[in-house]
Amino acid sequence: xxxxxQNSPSLSVQEGRISILNCDYTNSMFDYFLWYKKYPAEGPTxxxxxxxxxxxNEDGRFTVFLNKSAKHLSLHIVPSQPGDSAVYFCAAxxxxxxxxxxxxxxxxxxxxx
Amino acid sequence: KAGVxxxxxxxxxxxxxxxxxxxxxxxxxxxxxxxxxxxxxGLQFLFEYFSETQRNKGNFPGRFSGRQFSNSRSEMNxxxxxxxxxxxxxxxxxxGGMRNTGELFFGEGSRLTVL
Numbered sequence: 001x002x003x004x005x006q007n008s009p010s011l012s013v014q015e016g017r018i019s020i021l022n023c024d025y026t027n028s029m030f031d032y033f034l035w036y037k038k039y040p041a042e043g044p045t046x047x048x049x050x051x052x053x054x055x056x057n058e059d060g061r062f063t064v065f066l067n068k069s070a071k072h073l074s075l076h077i078v079p080s081q082p083g084d085s086a087v088y089f090c091a092a093x094x095x096x097x098x099x100x101x102x103x104x105x106x107x108x109x110x111x112x113x
Numbered sequence: 114k115a116g117v118x119x120x121x122x123x124x125x126x127x128x129x130x131x132x133x134x135x136x137x138x139x140x141x142x143x144x145x146x147x148x149x150x151x152x153x154x155g156l157q158f159l160f161e162y163f164s165e166t167q168r169n170k171g172n173f174p175g176r177f178s179g180r181q182f183s184n185s186r187s188e189m190n191x192x193x194x195x196x197x198x199x200x201x202x203x204x205x206x207x208x209g210g211m212r213n214t215g216e217l218f219f220g221e222g223s224r225l226t227v228l
Contacts, residue, residue, distance in 0.1 A: 006155075034216065043117070043203055043219030044156070089155060098161050099146050099207055099217065100169040105155035 003027050004092050006104035014112050019077040021107045023090035028071065030092040035064060035075050038087045038106070047088070048075070080111045115140065117220035119204050125226045131192040134223045138185050138206030144168075145187040146217065147179060150201040159202075162187055191225075199227045 005024045013019045023033075031052040036044035050057040050064045050073065057064050063076045077084055087108045091101045118137040126132050138145050146169075147159040158171035162181035179189040185206075191198055201224050205217035 002155075036217075036219075041221065043205075043221050044217075045219070046216030049216070091156075098163065098168040099144050099205070100158050100161055100171070101146075101156075101217065102158070103148070103156035105153060 002105070003030075004090055004102045004104045006088075006090060006107050008107050009105070010108040010110070012110045012112060013080045015082055016079045019075075019080045019084065019109055019111070021075040021077075021088050021090075021109065023073045023075075023104055025071050025073075025092055025102075027092075027094070028068075030094075032093055033064070033066065033073050034091045034101070035062075036089045036091060036103075037084075038089065044089060077109075080109075082111045082113050085109055085111050117204055117206050117218050119202075119220035119223050121223060122221065123224045123226075125228060126194050127228050128194055128196060130194050131190060132194060132225060133188055133190045134202055134204075134225075136187045136189075136204030136206075136220060138187070138204075139218055142206035142208055142218070143185055144207045145181055145185065146205045146207075147187070147189050148203045148205065149173075150203060150222070151199075156203065159189065194227045196227050199225060201225075 034049040035047040037047045038044040048062050066073045087106045089106045091103045120135045144163045146161040148156040161169040165181045176192045181187045201222045203222045204220045
Protein backbone atom coordinates (compact mmCIF):
# COMPACT_ATOMS: atom_id res chain seq x y z
CA UNK A 1 0.00 0.00 0.00
CA UNK A 2 1.64 3.20 -1.22
CA UNK A 3 1.09 5.80 1.49
CA UNK A 4 3.02 8.47 -0.40
CA UNK A 5 2.25 8.80 -4.08
CA GLN A 6 3.82 10.67 -6.94
CA ASN A 7 1.55 10.18 -9.91
CA SER A 8 3.74 11.85 -12.52
CA PRO A 9 6.71 9.67 -13.42
CA SER A 10 8.30 12.40 -15.51
CA LEU A 11 8.20 16.14 -16.18
CA SER A 12 9.95 18.29 -18.79
CA VAL A 13 10.36 22.03 -18.34
CA GLN A 14 12.18 24.74 -20.22
CA GLU A 15 15.11 26.38 -18.50
CA GLY A 16 14.02 29.49 -16.60
CA ARG A 17 10.43 28.35 -16.20
CA ILE A 18 8.75 26.96 -13.10
CA SER A 19 8.84 23.25 -12.29
CA ILE A 20 6.01 21.91 -10.13
CA LEU A 21 6.32 18.43 -8.72
CA ASN A 22 3.37 16.92 -6.90
CA CYS A 23 2.96 14.43 -4.11
CA ASP A 24 -0.13 12.98 -2.42
CA TYR A 25 -0.38 11.06 0.81
CA THR A 26 -3.06 8.94 2.37
CA ASN A 27 -2.26 9.01 6.08
CA SER A 28 -3.58 12.12 7.81
CA MET A 29 -1.28 11.35 10.76
CA PHE A 30 1.80 12.34 8.76
CA ASP A 31 3.11 15.56 10.24
CA TYR A 32 6.40 16.06 8.46
CA PHE A 33 7.41 15.83 4.83
CA LEU A 34 10.71 15.90 2.99
CA TRP A 35 11.89 16.13 -0.60
CA TYR A 36 14.99 14.37 -1.85
CA LYS A 37 16.79 14.73 -5.15
CA LYS A 38 18.65 11.88 -6.82
CA TYR A 39 21.12 12.02 -9.68
CA PRO A 40 22.03 8.83 -11.57
CA ALA A 41 24.65 6.69 -9.83
CA GLU A 42 24.34 8.76 -6.66
CA GLY A 43 22.34 8.37 -3.48
CA PRO A 44 19.40 10.69 -2.79
CA THR A 45 20.25 14.00 -1.13
CA UNK A 46 17.99 16.02 1.10
CA UNK A 47 16.46 19.06 -0.53
CA UNK A 48 13.80 20.66 1.65
CA UNK A 49 11.28 19.76 4.33
CA UNK A 50 8.06 21.06 5.80
CA UNK A 51 6.24 20.52 9.05
CA UNK A 52 2.47 20.16 9.09
CA UNK A 53 2.18 23.28 11.23
CA UNK A 54 3.22 25.26 8.15
CA UNK A 55 1.74 25.47 4.70
CA UNK A 56 4.84 26.79 2.96
CA ASN A 57 8.60 26.57 3.30
CA GLU A 58 11.13 28.30 1.09
CA ASP A 59 14.80 27.71 0.50
CA GLY A 60 16.23 29.74 -2.33
CA ARG A 61 14.74 28.59 -5.61
CA PHE A 62 12.85 25.76 -3.90
CA THR A 63 9.47 26.14 -2.20
CA VAL A 64 7.33 23.38 -0.79
CA PHE A 65 3.60 23.89 -0.29
CA LEU A 66 1.45 21.72 1.94
CA ASN A 67 -2.32 21.40 1.66
CA LYS A 68 -3.35 19.24 4.61
CA SER A 69 -7.03 19.14 3.77
CA ALA A 70 -6.21 17.72 0.34
CA LYS A 71 -3.32 15.60 1.65
CA HIS A 72 -1.19 17.10 -1.04
CA LEU A 73 2.18 18.74 -1.24
CA SER A 74 4.07 20.26 -4.10
CA LEU A 75 7.63 21.34 -4.78
CA HIS A 76 8.15 24.46 -6.87
CA ILE A 77 11.48 25.20 -8.48
CA VAL A 78 11.84 28.73 -9.83
CA PRO A 79 13.67 29.35 -12.08
CA SER A 80 14.45 25.85 -13.26
CA GLN A 81 18.04 25.15 -14.29
CA PRO A 82 19.52 22.26 -16.30
CA GLY A 83 21.37 21.11 -13.16
CA ASP A 84 17.98 20.50 -11.54
CA SER A 85 17.44 17.55 -13.89
CA ALA A 86 17.14 14.62 -11.51
CA VAL A 87 14.62 12.30 -9.89
CA TYR A 88 12.71 13.90 -7.03
CA PHE A 89 11.21 11.87 -4.20
CA CYS A 90 8.82 13.04 -1.54
CA ALA A 91 8.89 11.25 1.79
CA ALA A 92 7.09 11.17 5.12
CA UNK A 93 7.95 9.51 8.44
CA UNK A 94 5.24 7.50 10.16
CA UNK A 95 4.29 8.79 13.60
CA UNK A 96 6.39 6.24 15.42
CA UNK A 97 9.95 6.23 16.62
CA UNK A 98 12.99 6.01 14.46
CA UNK A 99 13.95 6.74 10.92
CA UNK A 100 11.47 4.80 8.84
CA UNK A 101 10.29 6.91 5.94
CA UNK A 102 7.68 6.28 3.30
CA UNK A 103 8.92 7.42 -0.10
CA UNK A 104 7.00 8.13 -3.27
CA UNK A 105 7.97 6.49 -6.53
CA UNK A 106 9.72 9.60 -7.77
CA UNK A 107 9.31 12.12 -10.57
CA UNK A 108 12.06 12.45 -13.16
CA UNK A 109 12.54 16.13 -13.97
CA UNK A 110 14.24 17.18 -17.18
CA UNK A 111 15.09 20.85 -17.59
CA UNK A 112 15.65 21.65 -21.24
CA UNK A 113 18.29 24.32 -21.97
CA LYS B 114 33.55 14.67 6.99
CA ALA B 115 33.38 11.39 5.11
CA GLY B 116 30.00 10.43 3.73
CA VAL B 117 28.15 7.13 3.86
CA UNK B 118 30.16 4.36 2.26
CA UNK B 119 28.56 1.29 0.76
CA UNK B 120 30.37 -1.78 -0.54
CA UNK B 121 30.34 -3.37 -2.98
CA UNK B 122 28.98 -0.90 -5.51
CA UNK B 123 28.02 -3.53 -8.04
CA UNK B 124 27.56 -7.26 -7.81
CA UNK B 125 26.04 -10.08 -9.80
CA UNK B 126 24.64 -13.20 -8.19
CA UNK B 127 22.59 -16.16 -9.33
CA UNK B 128 19.28 -17.34 -7.97
CA UNK B 129 19.56 -19.24 -4.72
CA UNK B 130 22.79 -17.60 -3.64
CA UNK B 131 23.11 -15.20 -0.75
CA UNK B 132 24.64 -11.76 -0.59
CA UNK B 133 25.98 -9.47 2.12
CA UNK B 134 26.12 -5.71 1.68
CA UNK B 135 28.04 -3.36 3.92
CA UNK B 136 27.46 0.21 5.01
CA UNK B 137 29.69 2.56 6.98
CA UNK B 138 27.71 5.56 8.25
CA UNK B 139 28.91 9.08 8.78
CA UNK B 140 31.10 9.27 11.85
CA UNK B 141 28.98 9.90 14.92
CA UNK B 142 25.75 8.72 13.34
CA UNK B 143 24.13 5.92 15.27
CA UNK B 144 21.14 5.20 13.03
CA UNK B 145 21.49 3.20 9.84
CA UNK B 146 18.54 2.47 7.58
CA UNK B 147 18.34 0.30 4.49
CA UNK B 148 16.12 0.87 1.48
CA UNK B 149 15.47 -1.06 -1.70
CA UNK B 150 14.94 0.90 -4.90
CA UNK B 151 13.38 -0.76 -7.91
CA UNK B 152 11.93 0.84 -11.06
CA UNK B 153 8.38 1.97 -10.45
CA UNK B 154 8.46 1.20 -6.73
CA GLY B 155 10.47 4.07 -5.37
CA LEU B 156 12.38 3.49 -2.17
CA GLN B 157 11.02 0.73 0.02
CA PHE B 158 12.08 0.68 3.65
CA LEU B 159 13.80 -2.54 4.75
CA PHE B 160 14.92 -1.91 8.32
CA GLU B 161 16.64 0.51 10.64
CA TYR B 162 19.27 -0.13 13.26
CA PHE B 163 20.12 2.16 16.14
CA SER B 164 22.82 1.37 18.66
CA GLU B 165 23.05 -2.24 17.43
CA THR B 166 19.30 -2.85 17.83
CA GLN B 167 16.75 -3.16 15.09
CA ARG B 168 14.36 -0.30 15.74
CA ASN B 169 12.03 -0.57 12.75
CA LYS B 170 11.34 -3.18 10.12
CA GLY B 171 9.60 -2.90 6.78
CA ASN B 172 7.40 -5.39 5.03
CA PHE B 173 10.02 -7.68 3.52
CA PRO B 174 10.35 -11.46 3.88
CA GLY B 175 12.65 -13.02 6.42
CA ARG B 176 15.25 -13.65 3.70
CA PHE B 177 16.24 -10.04 4.26
CA SER B 178 18.15 -9.49 7.46
CA GLY B 179 20.61 -7.05 8.90
CA ARG B 180 22.76 -6.19 11.81
CA GLN B 181 24.72 -3.32 13.23
CA PHE B 182 28.07 -3.43 14.93
CA SER B 183 29.32 -1.46 17.90
CA ASN B 184 31.06 1.00 15.58
CA SER B 185 27.68 1.66 13.88
CA ARG B 186 28.70 -0.08 10.67
CA SER B 187 25.87 -2.17 9.31
CA GLU B 188 25.45 -5.15 7.06
CA MET B 189 22.40 -6.51 5.34
CA ASN B 190 22.06 -10.02 4.06
CA UNK B 191 19.72 -11.51 1.51
CA UNK B 192 19.51 -15.27 1.42
CA UNK B 193 18.12 -17.54 -1.28
CA UNK B 194 18.19 -14.79 -3.87
CA UNK B 195 15.31 -14.40 -6.30
CA UNK B 196 15.23 -12.57 -9.62
CA UNK B 197 12.99 -9.94 -8.05
CA UNK B 198 15.70 -9.03 -5.56
CA UNK B 199 17.57 -7.25 -8.34
CA UNK B 200 17.62 -3.66 -7.17
CA UNK B 201 19.65 -0.77 -5.88
CA UNK B 202 20.12 -1.14 -2.14
CA UNK B 203 20.62 2.16 -0.38
CA UNK B 204 21.95 2.74 3.07
CA UNK B 205 21.20 5.94 4.94
CA UNK B 206 22.59 7.24 8.18
CA UNK B 207 21.43 9.89 10.59
CA UNK B 208 22.24 11.05 14.08
CA GLY B 209 19.21 9.15 15.31
CA GLY B 210 17.21 10.07 18.32
CA MET B 211 13.74 8.99 19.25
CA ARG B 212 12.17 10.30 16.10
CA ASN B 213 14.14 11.81 13.33
CA THR B 214 12.56 14.67 11.49
CA GLY B 215 15.84 15.62 9.96
CA GLU B 216 17.52 14.49 6.85
CA LEU B 217 18.88 11.11 5.98
CA PHE B 218 22.35 10.91 4.44
CA PHE B 219 22.42 8.27 1.75
CA GLY B 220 25.26 6.29 0.32
CA GLU B 221 25.63 5.73 -3.42
CA GLY B 222 24.06 2.30 -3.15
CA SER B 223 24.91 -1.28 -4.01
CA ARG B 224 23.52 -2.41 -7.36
CA LEU B 225 22.56 -6.08 -7.13
CA THR B 226 21.73 -8.08 -10.22
CA VAL B 227 20.34 -11.58 -9.78
CA LEU B 228 20.58 -13.87 -12.81
